[in-house]
Amino acid sequence: MFMNAYSFDTKLLHNKYKFDPATGGVSVPIQHASTFHQQSVSEFGKYDYSRSLNPTREALEEIIADLEGGCRGFAFSSGMAAISTAFLLLSHGDHIVITEDVYGGTFRMVTQVLNRFGIEHTFVDMTDLKAVEKAVQHNTALFYVETPSNPLLKVTDIEAVSSLAKKYGAYTFVDNTFMTPYLQKPLELGADLVLHSATKFLSGHSDTVAGLAVARDPELAERLYSLQNSFGAVLGVQDAWLVMRGIKTLSVRMKQAQDSAGRIARFLKDAPLIKEVFYPGLEDHPQFALQSKQAAGPGAVLSFELQNAELLDAFIEKVHLPVFAVSLGAVESILSYPAKMSHAAMPDQERRSLGISDGLLRLSVGLEHADDLIADFKQALEQMTTQKEGIL
């Protein structure tokens, strides 16, 4: 379809949509039309109605399919719309084996919605392949993977889980939001479907909510297309354009943010008042070797635990650079509090038992200079240490 000989960085810019064939415009035109004039009763054109197919959305769908190495891409109105539509590939009576520290919205979909339609699930620690196999039932139809996981950055072996899924005749879906195809290509490792919250690194500027899916084989793609059209949670054209613009700078943003994330993780590891740092780029991370093997890097998200939850308010108050917000994968660094934000849908006890403690913070590193970010964390922790000593 495209010039696949180009490197990833070049492909982000030089693809079929490099310029508009009608005008030469070096940007994909935004086609707002909801409906398209047809030449005759017997002859319908390629486009008829924008829920079914729209040229602007189609451009994004082809671009992401190419970057992920799949046969067809689909753009949805949010990451959850992509994930939920993909779950509709299942039927009443099916069973899902799903990673236990899955994104909070996916957790809610599985536990509060799919269960009402007779779709069962078992949560497992996907880093433990024996536990994954043990969770398989006669009706297991799907293995749902998110790696690295959120917020503890646990790494699942995509190739191993995919081959297990094949053995049991089930699908493997991978939420690739944290890595993007710049760092990880799940379809090449055997997965059937890749899912994205394009709200995060792909669009990258905290200004769009979008979701993407890419299927590996045409049969699954055809079924997903039918569901996209039936459910109708398609991405609007302005947002499709914003995601395409974001994708053009994906490599440089990921590279810069990842470099800084590594430096910050190493700084925090030795910093006072920090109990633990979770980042698959640290050599003592339990799946450091696996991450290095299946992905081209550890990404730009890390999490860390303060020595106790009482320090949390002071830390958030004293840190100035990152915005304190939900979401991740943006040009600005984002600090978030999983217990009250991404994982608020999870019952407290369950959340704590997964290791998502009340003192855990997640940092999505942006494009500020790493020195400035480190200096910011340093001054906050120093102030807190002084205050703590003052009390004692």
Ligand SMILES: *Cc1c(COP(=O)(O)O)cnc(C)c1O
């Ligand atoms: C944000 C996120 C989602 C949900 O995407 P939305 O665009 O917010 O609907 C799903 N998975 C992961 C890993 C995410 O970070």
